[in-house]
Amino acid sequence: MEHKHSNYLKVKAIGIDTYRENIIYMRHDCHVCLSEGFTALKRLVVRHKDRDIIATLNVIHNSELLRHGEAALSMEAMARLNVSENDLIEVTHLLPVDSLANVRAKLYGKTLPSEAFQGIINDITQGKYSNIELASFIASCSGDRLRVEEIISLTQAMIHVGHNLDWPAQKVVDKHCIGGLPGNRTTPIVVSIIAAAGLTIPKTSSRAITSPAGTADSVETFTNVNLDLTAIRNVVEKEGGCMVWGGAVKLSPADDILISVERSLDLDSPAQLIASVLSKKAAAGSTHVVIDIPIGDTAKVRSMEEAIRLRDLMLEVSKAINMTLDVVFTDGQQPVGRGIGPALEALDVIAVLQGNKDAPVDLRDRSLKLAARLLEMTGKASGTSGYQLAFNILEKGEAWKKFQAICQAQGRFTEPALGEFKHEVKSDRAGVVARIDNRKLARLAKLCGAPQSPGAGILFLSPLYKKVAPGDTLYTLYSQTRGELDYAKEYLTVNKASILEIV
DSSP, rough: OOTTTTEEEEEEEOOOOOOOOOEEEEEOOOOOHHHHHHTTEEEEEETTTTEEEEEEEEEEEETOOOOOEEEOOOOHHHHHHHHOTEEHHHHHHHHOOOTHHHHHHTTTTTOOHHHHHHHHHHHTTTTSSOOOOOOOOHTTTTTOOOHHHHHHHHHHHHHHHHHHOSSSSSSSSEEEEOSSSSSSOHHHHHHHHHHTOOOOOEEEEEOSSSOOOOHHHTTTSSOOOOOOOHHHHHHHHSSSSEEEEEHHHHHSSHHHHHHHHHHHHHHHHHHHHHHHHHHHHHTTOOSEEEEEEOOOOSSOOHHHHHHHHHHHHHHHHHHHTTTTEEEEEEEEEEOBBSESHHHHHHHHHHHHHTTTTSSOOHHHHHHHHHHHHHHHHTSSSOOOHHHHHHHHHHHHHHHHHHHHHHHHHHHOOOOOOOOOOEEEEOSSEEEEEEEEEHHOOOOHHHTTTTSTTTOOOEEEEEOTEEEOOOEEEEEEEEEESSHHHHHHHHHHHHHHHHHEEEE
16 A cells, blocks of 8 residues: 555564654655655654554664655554554644643743643643653752642642542552662562551552662562553452552553653652652542651752651642641661562562561561551551551561462462572671662662563672671672673672772
């Protein structure tokens, strides 16, 4: 079927991974480019049957890659458009995006009404913003540029654009950690305790973007996390809780788009963080939420002053969206647990739930404290008795039993497996661990292959104030390929001393 004088092109699959971005590749002398005046980086509408996406044009000057009448799409674009090789697509101009005028106004310091944020978030979710335009919006919201009422408007807009879950229970609970610490995989433990206590906790979590593991990455090593809305409802109705990847069910979908660009810019905007966290909790149907804010000089939140300001803003926004919120400040000076990486963190979780004698005490205690807050704020435990109730549920094996039941309801329980290749990093001096650089430790785990390789990461054995002798193992690297292990060892040649300071 020929379409030489139309805007139709035949799809060629070239297998290019562009992460979340839709990219279309066209010849510089393509009849559509010539007739429509398309140039590189132009935003275009691409249609196939009853679907359409907005894609960024990349122009190809190598005639061997594409024939006349062909266009290539990135893997992400092909999946979203549901096309296969040789399918026909139609390529047309994208009409002007009106909401960008509000982004420009915000960049110049104008206070935006709620409908402006709704328009911006709608257009972002529909893929109408390029990465450059997304970066402009993120920059316009950075620092102290948004007033409290604007943060509320942004949060509400992010809630409204995606799916929203509702539950028969009057009190639906959740927890979230602001992040910045390797390990700290409290979520599966808290979910198991809370569900065993008879509360509803439909936990949706994210995958890692720049960290060695997100909660969904760790949970995926022992059960399925890509559940649809019907499956999530079935699991929660049966067991009272779930542990799933939120991206699969489009809860506050604009958040995932914004985060991917925000992290690339290395901008930690309080407004975006608050809107991100609370919109996802509200969209999941949560009524009572506990937020964990670790504080440390290499954590995401570095000072008590910053933590208090973040807490106060969160409390104001949560009140506006009818959510009961509690904020807990925790130690962010070092990793929590011993594992850093999907499978290693999962093994810590299982050790705590099984009550193993060598289970990491810090992970166990932090999980109990967070679970205690949820039990107390919902009235499941009276006064300050939440910790004892959570402790009893864990100690009697009820949490472990509930954990296994949730895993089976989600499709399976599989024992996590570690990477085949490992390397022990030993101390070359005697002394005491005085400081840990969480960020460098996380980077080292990623060089080992985490989170893409589930069994990769670090088994960390040197908490603060531990006495070490020459030859003691400080931590062990795990990789699923020898090449990745070599990358990590090369990083250590320069950074070993600064990852752990021993005095």
